[in-house]
Amino acid sequence: MTAYLIRRVITSIVVLIGVSIVIFFLLHTIYPSPAQDVLGAKATNAAVNAWNKANGFDRPWILQYLSYIGNALHGNLGYSYKLNQSVAALFRERWARSFYLSGMSLLLSVLLAIPLGIYQAVRRNSLSDNAMTTVAFILYAMPVFFLALILIQAFALSLHIFSYEASQSTSVWAVMADWHAMTLPIATLTLISVAGYSRYMRSSAMDALAQDYIKAARAKGLPERLVLFRHLVRNACLPMVTLIGLSIPVLLAGNLITEQVFNYQGLGLLFYNSLGNVDYDVLIAYTLIGATLVIVGNLVADIALTVADPRIRLA
Amino acid sequence: MTNIASPVLSPLGGARAPEGGEAGPIQSGWRLAMREFTSNRLAVLGSAILVFFLVFCFIGPIFYHGQTVNTNLQATNLPPGAGHLLGTTSEGFDELALLMRGGQASLEVAFLAAVFGIVLGSIWGAVAGLVGGVVDSVMMRIVDVFLSIPILFVVLIIAVRYGPSVLSLGLIIGGYYWLVPARLVRGEVLTLRTRDFVSAARIAGVRPWRLIGRHLIPNAVGVMIVNVTFNVADAILLVAALGYLGFGLQYPTQDWGDMLSNGIGYMQDGYWWLVYPVGACIVLVVMACNLIGDALRDSFDVRLRRR
Numbered sequence: 278m279t280a281y282l283i284r285r286v287i288t289s290i291v292v293l294i295g296v297s298i299v300i301f302f303l304l305h306t307i308y309p310s311p312a313q314d315v316l317g318a319k320a321t322n323a324a325v326n327a328w329n330k331a332n333g334f335d336r337p338w339i340l341q342y343l344s345y346i347g348n349a350l351h352g353n354l355g356y357s358y359k360l361n362q363s364v365a366a367l368f369r370e371r372w373a374r375s376f377y378l379s380g381m382s383l384l385l386s387v388l389l390a391i392p393l394g395i396y397q398a399v400r401r402n403s404l405s406d407n408a409m410t411t412v413a414f415i416l417y418a419m420p421v422f423f424l425a426l427i428l429i430q431a432f433a434l435s436l437h438i439f440s441y442e443a444s445q446s447t448s449v450w451a452v453m454a455d456w457h458a459m460t461l462p463i464a465t466l467t468l469i470s471v472a473g474y475s476r477y478m479r480s481s482a483m484d485a486l487a488q489d490y491i492k493a494a495r496a497k498g499l500p501e502r503l504v505l506f507r508h509l510v511r512n513a514c515l516p517m518v519t520l521i522g523l524s525i526p527v528l529l530a531g532n533l534i535t536e537q538v539f540n541y542q543g544l545g546l547l548f549y550n551s552l553g554n555v556d557y558d559v560l561i562a563y564t565l566i567g568a569t570l571v572i573v574g575n576l577v578a579d580i581a582l583t584v585a586d587p588r589i590r591l592a
Numbered sequence: 593m594t595n596i597a598s599p600v601l602s603p604l605g606g607a608r609a610p611e612g613g614e615a616g617p618i619q620s621g622w623r624l625a626m627r628e629f630t631s632n633r634l635a636v637l638g639s640a641i642l643v644f645f646l647v648f649c650f651i652g653p654i655f656y657h658g659q660t661v662n663t664n665l666q667a668t669n670l671p672p673g674a675g676h677l678l679g680t681t682s683e684g685f686d687e688l689a690l691l692m693r694g695g696q697a698s699l700e701v702a703f704l705a706a707v708f709g710i711v712l713g714s715i716w717g718a719v720a721g722l723v724g725g726v727v728d729s730v731m732m733r734i735v736d737v738f739l740s741i742p743i744l745f746v747v748l749i750i751a752v753r754y755g756p757s758v759l760s761l762g763l764i765i766g767g768y769y770w771l772v773p774a775r776l777v778r779g780e781v782l783t784l785r786t787r788d789f790v791s792a793a794r795i796a797g798v799r800p801w802r803l804i805g806r807h808l809i810p811n812a813v814g815v816m817i818v819n820v821t822f823n824v825a826d827a828i829l830l831v832a833a834l835g836y837l838g839f840g841l842q843y844p845t846q847d848w849g850d851m852l853s854n855g856i857g858y859m860q861d862g863y864w865w866l867v868y869p870v871g872a873c874i875v876l877v878v879m880a881c882n883l884i885g886d887a888l889r890d891s892f893d894v895r896l897r898r899r
Binding site: 422426526529530549555563564 | 733734736737738739740741742743744745746748749750752753825829832833836837839849852853856859860867871874875876878879882883
C-alpha cells in the first residue's frame with residue numbers, strides 16, 4: 278500500500294508541474310506582459326519596453342516561469358496592479374469566505390444525497406422515486422445562475438424571507454452568522470450538487486443491494502433497518518468518495534457563478550472582476566490554485582478510498 | 593453502420609446467456625442496443641424533445657419571421673400577443689424568433705465542441721492504448737494535466753481576449769472535451785487489443801492506422817456516442833454560463849445564455865417572457881441530452897442487459 282501511495286503522490290506532483298507549465302504558457306501567450314495595463318493606454322513603446330525590462334517581462338517565457346514558480350513557492354503569488362495589493366494578501370483576505378460557501382454546500386449536499394439515494398434505491402420505481410428522479414434531472418439540467426435567479430425571485434423578492442445579496446461582512450464569523458443573507462447562495466450550490474450526487478448514490482446503492490452480502494444479511498434474519506445501516510450504507514458510499522474528489526472543478530465553477538450572482542466577496546468574484554480589467558497575476562494565480570485543488574482533491578479521494586476499502590490495497 | 597459486427601456490444605452473440613437468462617438468437621449488437629433504447633420510455637421522450645428543438649431552431653425560422661437584428665424602439669418589451677407570440681425584448685427584437693436564432697448558436701457550439709472532442713479524443717486514446725509503454729504513459733499524463741485545469745477559468749480567459757464566435761467557442765470547448773473520450777477509448781482499446789480479431793488483423797499485416805480506423809474505433813463507438821450526448825449537454829450549460837457572465841457570443845449572434853442574462857435585468861419589471869421561455873429551452877435540451885445519454889449507456893452496457 279505504501280508503494281501505491283508513493284507512486285500516486287509522485288504522479289500528482291508530475292501532473293501539478295505539467296499543469297503549472299501549461300497554465301503559465303497559455304496566459305503568457307494570451308497576455309505577454311501587463312505593461313500596457315499598468316502604464317496606461319497612452320504609454321509609449323519605449324516606456325513599455327523599459328517597464329518590461331525592469332520587471333523581467335522581456336525574458337524568454339520559460340525563465341519567467343521558473344522565477345514565477347520560485348516566488349510562488351515562497352508565498353509570493355505576484356502583484357495585482359489594479360487593486361494595488363499583493364495577490365497573496367488578496368487571497369488571504371477572501372479565501373475563508375469562498376471556503377465557507379463551497380464547503381458548507383458540499384457538506385449539505387453529501388448529507389442530503391446519501392439518504393435520498395438510498396431511499397430511492399430501496400423504493401425503486403415507486404412514485405416517490407420517480408418524482409425525486411424527475412426533480413433531480415431538472416435541477417441537473419439547470420444553469421447555476423438560472424436556479425439562483427428563480428430562488429431569488431421566489432424567496433427574496435416575492436416572499437421576503439431571505440436577502441437577494443450575500444453577506445458583505447468582512448469577517449467570516451459574521452458571514453456564517455448571517456443566515457438571512459447566506460441561505461440562498463448556499464442553497465443554490467447545494468441543490469445543483471445534490472441533483473448529481475443523489476443520482477449517483479441511487480445507482481451505487483442499487484448495485485450494492487444486488488450483492489450477496491445483503492442477501493446473506495437478510496437471510497440470517499437481520500431487521501431491514503440494520504441491513505441498510507450496517508451493511509448497505511458503508512459500501513454504497515464508497516464510490517461517492519471518488520465522485521466528490523472528481524467534482525471539484527464543477528464546484529469551483531459553480532462557486533464563481535454563485536459569488537457573481539449574489540455579489541459575495543470571495544475568490545470567484547475576485548477572479549470574475551479580474552477578467553474584466555485583465556488583472557494578470559490574479560488570473561494566473563487563481564487558475565493555478567484551482568488546478569492544485571483539483572489534483573489534491575483527486576489524490577485525497579484516492580487515498581481515502583484506499584483507507585476505506587481494503588480490497589483496493591491489494592492492487 | 594448496421595453492418596459492424598461488434599464483439600463488445602454483442603458478447604459472443606446471444607449464445608452465452610447470463611446466469612438465469614435464456615439464450616436468444618444471435619443478433620447484431622446495434623440492433624440489440626437499438627431495441628433496448630427504444631423500449632426505454634425516457635429515452636424516447638428525450639429524443640423527441642431533442643428532435644423538436646432541432647426542428648424548432650433550424651427549420652422554424654423558415655416559417656416564423658421576426659426582427660432579431662435591427663432594433664425597433666416602437667416595439668420594446670411588448671408582452672406576448674398577436675404579431676409577437678412571445679413578446680419583444682428591450683431592443684424590440686421578437687423573442688420567439690430570437691429563441692430560434694439563439695438555439696441555433698447554442699446547439700451549433702455544443703455539437704461542434706462534442707464532435708471535435710470525440711474525434712480528437714478517440715484518436716489520442718486509440719494511439720495511446722495501441723502503442724502502450726512509455727508513449728501511453730506520457731500521453732495519458734498529458735490528459736491528466738489538462739483535466740486538472742478548471743475549464744470555465746480557461747475558457748473565460750480565452751474568451752475575454754478573443755471575442756468568441758460560434759466556431760472559435762466550439763473549438764475552445766472542444767479542446768477540452770477530448771480528454772474524457774481519450775481515457776474512455778484508451779480503456780476500450782486496452783481490452784480490445786488482446787482480442788483474437790485484433791491479433792488476426794495484425795498477423796494479416798494490417799497497418800496501425802487501419803487497425804485503429806477499421807477495427808478498434810468502430811468497437812468503441814458505443815462508449816463514444818454516450819460521451820458525445822453528455823458533452824453536448826455540458827457544453828450547452830457552459831455556453832449559457834459564458835453568456836450570463838458577459839463573455840459569450842457577440843451581437844448579432846446571440847445564444848440562449850446571452851438572452852437569459854439580458855432578460856434577468858428586466859425581472860423586476862415583470863417581463864417574465866424574457867426569462868422563463870429561454871430558461872425552459874436550456875433546461876429541456878440539456879435534460880433531453882442527459883436522458884438520451886443515460887439510456888444509451890444502459891443499452892450499450894452489456895452487463896446491465898436483461899436484469
